[in-house]
Amino acid sequence: MTTYTLHLPRDARPGDPAALEEAELVKDAFSWGAFFFTFLWFFFHRLWLAGLGVLVLVLAFGALMQLLDVHEAAGAVAGLLLQVLIGLEANSLRRWTLSRHGYVLADAVTAADKDEAEAKAFARWLAPRPAALRNPVSTPVPTTSRRPDPVIGLFPDAERSR
Numbered sequence: 001m002t003t004y005t006l007h008l009p010r011d012a013r014p015g016d017p018a019a020l021e022e023a024e025l026v027k028d029a030f031s032w033g034a035f036f037f038t039f040l041w042f043f044f045h046r047l048w049l050a051g052l053g054v055l056v057l058v059l060a061f062g063a064l065m066q067l068l069d070v071h072e073a074a075g076a077v078a079g080l081l082l083q084v085l086i087g088l089e090a091n092s093l094r095r096w097t098l099s100r101h102g103y104v105l106a107d108a109v110t111a112a113d114k115d116e117a118e119a120k121a122f123a124r125w126l127a128p129r130p131a132a133l134r135n136p137v138s139t140p141v142p143t144t145s146r147r148p149d150p151v152i153g154l155f156p157d158a159e160r161s162r
Contacts, residue, residue, distance in 0.1 A: 001110045003028040004117035005095065006125070007103040015126055023125075024103060025118055026094050034090030035083050041090065050093040054086060 005026050012019035034041040038058055042051030061082055065075040095105075107124055111117035 001112060002117075003108055003110050004114065004121065005105055006107040006109070006121040007095070007098045008106040008125075010102045010104050012104075012106070014129055017126060020122055020125060023106075023122075024098055025114060025121065026091050026098070027114065028091060028108075031087050031090035035087030038083065038086055042093070045094060047094060047097045050097055058082070 005028055007024040007026065008019050009022050012022075031041065033044075037044075039051045039055040042048075042054055061079070065078065070078070099105075107121050109117050109120040109124070111120055
């Protein structure tokens with residue numbers, strides 16, 4: 001099971017089906033597309049700022065490996081680790097970009113695939129909400145004049161002078 005997050009425009013009202021037209025569902029897991037295609041994955045998802053940042057990072061990392069004259073095998077392992085980091089953080093950067101564009105996190109669902117997650121999230125969004133209580137019943141706080149039990153232990157303030 002994978003967790004998906006539902007992002008909706010800031011002005012969306014619960015139960016409004018029109019808000020779902022602009023909804024974004026983001027998988028909260030490793031992104032294989034970002035692992036293999038790095039900045040191209042970001043550009044495909046219209047994450048321009050994050051894509052440019054990843055492109056600069058990949059180019060600077062390659063230049064640093066050349067500048068430090070790192071062995072080819074060590075450079076390949078370091079590059080692979082950079083790809084893993086990009087794959088791990090890609091969907092977080094996607095959520096960050098959505099929040100910058102005025103989308104808010106509306107729900108999180110777990111599902112086997114994206115279609116099931118979409119069905120669950122949309123069903124929750126469209127479900128009727130129970131009406132809020134107008135006068136919630138408050139429970140009175142009991143007041144007692146009982147003295148607190150004496151503290152037993154090595155607390156000098158708890159002992160009374162004899």
